[in-house]
Amino acid sequence: xxxxxxxxxxxFLKELEKALNRKLPGPTEMESWIRSTVxxxxxxxxxxxxxxxxxxxxxxxxxxxxxxxxxxxxxxSTESAQRALLNEYHRTMPDISRQSPIHLVNKVTxxx
Numbered sequence: 001x002x003x004x005x006x007x008x009x010x011x012f013l014k015e016l017e018k019a020l021n022r023k024l025p026g027p028t029e030m031e032s033w034i035r036s037t038v039x040x041x042x043x044x045x046x047x048x049x050x051x052x053x054x055x056x057x058x059x060x061x062x063x064x065x066x067x068x069x070x071x072x073x074x075x076x077s078t079e080s081a082q083r084a085l086l087n088e089y090h091r092t093m094p095d096i097s098r099q100s101p102i103h104l105v106n107k108v109t110x111x112x
Contacts, residue, residue: 015073019065049089059089067096
């Protein structure tokens, strides 16, 4: 990876940090949202991606922000951003992700 690519990656991460700071609720509101979301997801098979607190935060807040940033800052189409954002819960989140990271592992091990 050359210096230009590293610099671009750093800028993207700085943009992500700013976007998360703008869009995430405060700690008290976030804690309340996570608790209620996890509780509701326990009995809803369409919300398996929200059943653990970490997953609720990641899939409910962080990944949607990242997805939007891929489209705006990364200049990706919706379809390209969906392909780029790998998520183990892609089946329950098809609007932002189309593939699991395991998809790449299978491709790599096939050629090793």
